[in-house]
Amino acid sequence: MSVLTRDEAQTRARLLDVHRYTIDLDLTTGDETFDSRTVIRFSAGTDASTFVELKPAELRSATLDGRPLDPETLDGNRLPLRNLTAGEHELRVDAAMRYSRTGEGMHRFTDPTDGETYLYTQLFMEDVQRVFAAFDQPDLKSVFELTVKAPEGWTVLANGITEDLGGGRWQAAPTPLISTYLVAVAAGPWHSVRTEHRGLPFGLHCRRSLAPYLDVDADELFEITRQCYDRYHEKFEEPYPFDSYDQAFVPEFNAGAMENPGLVTFRDEFVYRSAVTDTERQTRAMVIAHEMAHMWFGDLVTLRWWDDIWLNESFAEYMGYQTLTEATRFADTWTDFGVVRKAWGYDADQRPSTHPVAPKNVDDTASALLNFDGISYAKGASALRQLVAWLGEKDFLAGINTHFARHRFANATLADFIDSLASATERDVHAWADAWLSTTGVDTLTPVVSAAEDGTCTLTVQHTGSRPHRIAVGLYDQDVADEGRHLTLRERLDLDVPQSAPQPLGKRPALLLLNDGDLTYAKIRFDSDSFEAVRAGLSGLPDPLTRAVVWNALRDAVRDGELAPAAYLETARTHLPHETDLALVQGVLAFAAAQIADRYVTPDERPAALATLSSLSRDLIRRTEDGDNPGLRLIAVRHFIDVASQPDTIAAWLAEGTVPGGPELDPELRWRVLARLAVLGATDEAAIAAELDRDPSATGQEGAARCRAALPDPEAKSRAWDAMFATDAVSDLSNYLFTATARGFWQPEQADLVRTYVARYFEDAVTVAARRGPAIADAAGRWAFPVHAVDPETLRLGETCLTDSDPIPSLRRKLTDQLDDLGRALRVREA
Numbered sequence: 001m002s003v004l005t006r007d008e009a010q011t012r013a014r015l016l017d018v019h020r021y022t023i024d025l026d027l028t029t030g031d032e033t034f035d036s037r038t039v040i041r042f043s044a045g046t047d048a049s050t051f052v053e054l055k056p057a058e059l060r061s062a063t064l065d066g067r068p069l070d071p072e073t074l075d076g077n078r079l080p081l082r083n084l085t086a087g088e089h090e091l092r093v094d095a096a097m098r099y100s101r102t103g104e105g106m107h108r109f110t111d112p113t114d115g116e117t118y119l120y121t122q123l124f125m126e127d128v129q130r131v132f133a134a135f136d137q138p139d140l141k142s143v144f145e146l147t148v149k150a151p152e153g154w155t156v157l158a159n160g161i162t163e164d165l166g167g168g169r170w171q172a173a174p175t176p177l178i179s180t181y182l183v184a185v186a187a188g189p190w191h192s193v194r195t196e197h198r199g200l201p202f203g204l205h206c207r208r209s210l211a212p213y214l215d216v217d218a219d220e221l222f223e224i225t226r227q228c229y230d231r232y233h234e235k236f237e238e239p240y241p242f243d244s245y246d247q248a249f250v251p252e253f254n255a256g257a258m259e260n261p262g263l264v265t266f267r268d269e270f271v272y273r274s275a276v277t278d279t280e281r282q283t284r285a286m287v288i289a290h291e292m293a294h295m296w297f298g299d300l301v302t303l304r305w306w307d308d309i310w311l312n313e314s315f316a317e318y319m320g321y322q323t324l325t326e327a328t329r330f331a332d333t334w335t336d337f338g339v340v341r342k343a344w345g346y347d348a349d350q351r352p353s354t355h356p357v358a359p360k361n362v363d364d365t366a367s368a369l370l371n372f373d374g375i376s377y378a379k380g381a382s383a384l385r386q387l388v389a390w391l392g393e394k395d396f397l398a399g400i401n402t403h404f405a406r407h408r409f410a411n412a413t414l415a416d417f418i419d420s421l422a423s424a425t426e427r428d429v430h431a432w433a434d435a436w437l438s439t440t441g442v443d444t445l446t447p448v449v450s451a452a453e454d455g456t457c458t459l460t461v462q463h464t465g466s467r468p469h470r471i472a473v474g475l476y477d478q479d480v481a482d483e484g485r486h487l488t489l490r491e492r493l494d495l496d497v498p499q500s501a502p503q504p505l506g507k508r509p510a511l512l513l514l515n516d517g518d519l520t521y522a523k524i525r526f527d528s529d530s531f532e533a534v535r536a537g538l539s540g541l542p543d544p545l546t547r548a549v550v551w552n553a554l555r556d557a558v559r560d561g562e563l564a565p566a567a568y569l570e571t572a573r574t575h576l577p578h579e580t581d582l583a584l585v586q587g588v589l590a591f592a593a594a595q596i597a598d599r600y601v602t603p604d605e606r607p608a609a610l611a612t613l614s615s616l617s618r619d620l621i622r623r624t625e626d627g628d629n630p631g632l633r634l635i636a637v638r639h640f641i642d643v644a645s646q647p648d649t650i651a652a653w654l655a656e657g658t659v660p661g662g663p664e665l666d667p668e669l670r671w672r673v674l675a676r677l678a679v680l681g682a683t684d685e686a687a688i689a690a691e692l693d694r695d696p697s698a699t700g701q702e703g704a705a706r707c708r709a710a711l712p713d714p715e716a717k718s719r720a721w722d723a724m725f726a727t728d729a730v731s732d733l734s735n736y737l738f739t740a741t742a743r744g745f746w747q748p749e750q751a752d753l754v755r756t757y758v759a760r761y762f763e764d765a766v767t768v769a770a771r772r773g774p775a776i777a778d779a780a781g782r783w784a785f786p787v788h789a790v791d792p793e794t795l796r797l798g799e800t801c802l803t804d805s806d807p808i809p810s811l812r813r814k815l816t817d818q819l820d821d822l823g824r825a826l827r828v829r830e831a
Contacts, residue, residue: 002076003366004053004126006305009137012050015084016135018042018142020174023132026149027119027187028168033057033096034106038132040091044084051078053126054133055105056095062133063092077129093133101734102775103254105130106185109734111251113209113697118188120250120265122258123181125306126365134180139304139411141177148172150187157186157205159262161244173243175261177409179302184260186248193218197226203246209697210271214249217272220281221247221288224328228289231327232296232319235397238404241300247288251698252736254775257287259294259316266291273699274668277631279582282330290320301404304411306368310357310437311417313372314380317341318388321381332581337381338518338548339587343555345378346523349442351820353813357383358414358437369774370813382521383436389519390432390470391425398424435467443467445497445514446525449505458502461495461514465522469497474516474546475509476533486540487511487533511537518549523556539575544584551588558600559824561831565600568592569612577619582631585620589613589639597643598748599790599825606748613643625661634663641672647682667695671703678710679747685711702740705733709744712753720745721757724784725764735775742783751788758786758794762801769811777807781814790825798822 019041026035040052055077062069064081073080081091099108099119104127110117121131128134148156148170156162159182160173175183191211193204204221206214225245233239242262249268257266270284297319298312321333348354355371357380362368388396399421403412406420414437422429443465451457459473473495476487487510495503505512511533514524526534534550541547554571557563572588579585597609620636627633637659644650654673658664665673674691677683685708692704709720720741723733733741746754765784769777786794798819801807807815 002078003364004137005364006307006362009139009305012135012137013139015045015048015050016042016140017045018135018140020143020145021132021134022145022147023183024147024149025132025185028149028151029096031099031108033098036093036095036097036132038091038093038134040093040133040135041088042091042135043088044086046086048084049080049082050084050135051080052091052093052133053077053129053136054079054093054095055097055129057098058096060094060096061092062094065089079133091133095133097131100130101252101732102772103252103735104773104775107250107252109251109698111207111209111698112701116189116208118186118190118207118251120186120188120248120253121184122254122265123183124255124258125181125369128180128183131183131185136180138179138181138302138306141179141302141409141411143177144175144183146172146183146185148185148187153189154187155190155192155205157184157190157203157246157248157263159184159242159260161201176241178261178299182260182299182302184258184263184265186250186263186265190248193222195222197222197229200229200240201244201246202226203244205246205248206268206271207249207251210249210268210273213271213273224285224288225292227327228292228323231323232292235323235400236296236404237401238296238300238408240295241408242295245292252734254735254778257291259291259298259312261295261299264291269699273697274666275630275634275663277582277586277634279336279586279631282324282333282336282583285328285330286320286324286333286336289324290316293319293323296404297400300409301407302411304413305362306365306371307359307362308412308414309368309371310359310376310380311414313376314357314384317377317381318384322385332544332583334518335544335548335581336583336587337378338545339551339583341374341378342382342518342521343552343587343591344374345382345521346374346442346552346556347559347821348374348817349379349440351817353816353820354440356438356440358433360438366809370809379521386436386470386520387432390468391421391427391429395425395427396421399429432468439466441465443469443522444525445469445471445522447473447512447514447527447530449508449512449527449529450502451508455507457505457508459495459505459512460502461497461499463497467522469515469520469522471495471497471515471520472517473503474511474513475505476511476513476541478510478533478537479540485537486542487537489542492516511541513546513549515549516546518545523560524549524553525557526553535571535574538571539578544581547579547581547584548587551584555591558596558828561828564831565596565609565828566605568596569609573612573616576616577623580629580632582635585632586635589617589635593639593643595825598788599821600828602829603748603751607645610643610645614640614645617643621659621661627662630663637663637669638672641669641676644676644680647677647680651677651682667697667699667703670695671700671707675703675707675710675744678707678744679712679749681712683707683711685716698736702736705737705740706744709741710747712747712750714753717745717754717757721760721764724780725768732772735779738776739779739783742779745784746786746788748788754786758789759797761786762797762805765811765815766801766805766807769808774808774810777811778814781811781818785814785818787818787822790822790829792826795819795822795826 022039024037059071156170158172162172190205246263249271253267293316297315324333403420446462448460472492475490479486479488511530617636617640624633688707765780
């Protein structure tokens, strides 16, 4: 299939003005395909030829201005429209389209709990072509009129309010001008909860089997939605631009959510079947806020070409966290951002695949798809947060509102955005954009403290990198009242880097912390005295965001080979038992387990690392026996299970159905225990099958797939491998079952058992990615990669694959990143 190039898109945009799509979908024609009939009314500015895109199972007919087009002229995904004359035209296309099992196009899912079937679209980038014929580029906005025929008893949701016409036919209200990739349909026997706010219909929708869980959380979800909606209307002068606001929680969704106007789709793991922490609820709330921000930035005003995708995502990321902090009960969202999302950005920005926040050379859609990463989301949001700190929120919002007014229901570029911001301030926003948005890599800030004869000292910040930074410097002293166990804030100094002169500090503090408050995007280092103060008093710092900055600095030091992994584990062992912020506990334990224990220490050192984490988790479990902090206890229980080296304790929990003192083992914890028992060789197929009988849900199917792949048995490994890589279109795993199987397959404890599969991976992943496309390529590169195999031979095999095997772009990007991470792990071990 041809990918669309930027030059082709620009040429077509100059030629065409697309007025209206009239789309008729018939979802009653069978399990494999659906019918798609499309009428496109458009005008051409000059005499010329162009093309329309579609990826049909069968192209039955196409007519242009009543003249039949030969279906045989369809070349891949392009149907030529030759010899157009200047003026108005009408294109009609009748096709059968394939359902998807990879979360791309029209995804079809049958719920194993009750046998009900659900369909939804995910049309991002170029997948609209899997559902209907379209001029598929973001700057050819149009009005969309949609009619759907669905089985009796189903509900059809769409961008606009839908009307049941009877006989299974549904009609959606015409949209305003939107881009092709934002069209959305969701059909099935949905369970729906509805309300209204400020005259606008709100809806929540999920599978019927999840209805009890959605009903429990509906009030919370609506409250977050209302709070964000009201806060955005305080920030933005442009009112919400669509006729309704539905939020559908859909199965086997690849992303966190998708900002379809009026019909936001979320992965339905956000409908919680099992206990979750308050930080996980905060994450769900942030996604709600993020997607609602897109209604203005992304949907009302849309990028012209995919090189500006960062603008959509960075803006929504920044607004999601900031608005949640301002408008809801989740007041510490930037701590979670600092410890989770920024780490994602920092890691991506230090790989060879890094790119500027605003890349200049996104030549086609395949290249654009690779930029949905920690740079476009986390680094971009960090840059905007720094911009607000430098510009001031009043001027920032004034510029944003100018941008909305200038480009509503149209398209805009980075240059347009910067011009809008510049109109609201005397500051040189263009220079700021050049420094922050057009460069790659992470700056490093290192304090140099100089003492004077009178006992005072000054600060000079050594700056590796080119960006200007506005930061706060935290000065902390030992609290003499508790013998120095806590650090108290003396003051925060505002500082611009590069400096014009050394910064006076007065008496030397015990801890000098650069970027206190986490307002910039940079790695920070400690002077020697401050490092000792951190090692002794980290948990005594009063602000969780301050502690997040410190933990990130320690994480960076481990990754850069400047701090021994054992020293990080020792710091965690000392301070996490006293930590109160759930995001910090979860973030530190996740890094310690997945990176340090599984990759950065040698196999001989791994048992000691696991023992440290097990002891730490047990301490947290003991600390929470009074029931005052169920979220912290849940995190501790999960991690105790994940690092268990012996099966006895967790097997007893599973047999009893509870952890002594709680919590009871809900489905998530039961599958987690069983997966670890499988790794340890302490369960079997009969136990897995029994658990699946107990929980036959979609999540149960995924849990069983993961457990079966994790069994330390050659036949189990062979079956799992074949399920991922040796199937055909009939037996292919869905995207979620592929991921579940991959996550079970590789285990550090089973390195000898799976050794021969390491070389096979680099052959079979290339083949399955080419056959099944970008979504499975992403899963194969992310989850099926042998991350445990930290050795030069794996690195050599991977590099040979990149050189000789020509993986498709999405897999090539994942392999490039995985191999860079592998090389880093080798360097950490050597250090």
